[in-house]
Amino acid sequence: MRKYSVAVLGATGMVGQKFIQILSNHEWFDIKSLVASEKRVGKFYGEEVEWKVSANVPEKVRDIEMLPMDPKKVDADIVFSALPSDTARKVEADFASEGFVVASNASAFRMEKDVPLMIPEVNPEHLGLIEVQKKNRNWDGFIVTNPNCTTIILVLSLKPLMDLGLKRVIVSSMQALSGAGYPGVPSLAIMDNVLPFIKGEEEKVEEEPLKLLGKFNGSEVEYADLTVSASCHRVPVIDGHLEAVWAEFSRDVEVDEVIDAFNSLKPLDLPTSPEKVIIVRKESDRPQPRLDRDEGDGMSITVGRVRKDSSNAIKYLVLGHNTVRGAAGASILNAELMIKEKLI
Ligand code: NAP
Numbered sequence: 001m002r003k004y005s006v007a008v009l010g011a012t013g014m015v016g017q018k019f020i021q022i023l024s025n026h027e028w029f030d031i032k033s034l035v036a037s038e039k040r041v042g043k044f045y046g047e048e049v050e051w052k053v054s055a056n057v058p059e060k061v062r063d064i065e066m067l068p069m070d071p072k073k074v075d076a077d078i079v080f081s082a083l084p085s086d087t088a089r090k091v092e093a094d095f096a097s098e099g100f101v102v103a104s105n106a107s108a109f110r111m112e113k114d115v116p117l118m119i120p121e122v123n124p125e126h127l128g129l130i131e132v133q134k135k136n137r138n139w140d141g142f143i144v145t146n147p148n149c150t151t152i153i154l155v156l157s158l159k160p161l162m163d164l165g166l167k168r169v170i171v172s173s174m175q176a177l178s179g180a181g182y183p184g185v186p187s188l189a190i191m192d193n194v195l196p197f198i199k200g201e202e203e204k205v206e207e208e209p210l211k212l213l214g215k216f217n218g219s220e221v222e223y224a225d226l227t228v229s230a231s232c233h234r235v236p237v238i239d240g241h242l243e244a245v246w247a248e249f250s251r252d253v254e255v256d257e258v259i260d261a262f263n264s265l266k267p268l269d270l271p272t273s274p275e276k277v278i279i280v281r282k283e284s285d286r287p288q289p290r291l292d293r294d295e296g297d298g299m300s301i302t303v304g305r306v307r308k309d310s311s312n313a314i315k316y317l318v319l320g321h322n323t324v325r326g327a328a329g330a331s332i333l334n335a336e337l338m339i340k341e342k343l344i
Contacts, residue, residue: 149326
């Protein structure tokens, strides 16, 4: 198989660095261009980046000269975007209109009717929106998005519950610091503390699952008949979002059938797919961010404390790595699926 050349937009940020770490050893992708904010253009990545995600900046990107946000200056088959949402709205559209495939982490286009919001194990058929988007916008390229980090971890656990008659979800999140980017939350605000509000987060966690779990009817996605209520909180953990979930069904459910459903979510035959998508722990003190976030190289989620709440409701905890499964790894898995489906 030939290697695909890729570019990273926002390459110096928290998610941009995760992209580079994963892509540096990827069997299908070759990092060709790194695109940065104006102040870094023309500088070498290794000299400029405040590298945070491992001991050293990967050898192969150290001497890449950073480019401006101009599609005419970038050469790549796929553009991975780790830009803030306001910047992404213009820049991602510029790249897609110039013929690039944009795999985006930003929220700018997620809820647009003709833009796929994807989790490959959950809604691969939503890739059908690509044709609708290209036609609507008269673009040669297109944008495919992945969900908010808290949403993706939650929805991977909800997908297998849909067939049991899932109707209503309440979720309370304990979100890691890396989810706020770098430098993110000041240390004096978060040490010995929990922050009870994350701007814009609850709306995303309540709305995005309805699109992700909805049905593509050939021209648009019909939202799932489900309600999600979220309360989101920042905790002093570096990586790994933990979420306490209450799930209510249209019929009585048993813990064993819920666990069987979690175990039934199949992994995909793609390089970044983990061997097991949902790991179910039986111990009463799991999952924990420090112990469980790196399962499946950060691409598995871990569920634990599955227990009955009432006859038609269960509760459990779910944990996932926010910058891997919740961000860079999610976009990369989307790109792998598009290649497998011959959309790139
Ligand atoms: P971050 O650490 O703040 O990084 C932002 C990146 O965008 C940096 O490379 C920055 O470049 C660049 N940038 C900022 N303003 C720019 C501008 N005006 N023009 C060009 N480049 C600009 O943020 P992050 O946590 O990596 O998040 C990136 C995106 O992913 C956001 O949309 C976020 O919501 C989304 N996301 C994050 C997570 C997570 O867990 N962190 C999860 C899911 C989705 P400079 O370094 O040069 O300023």
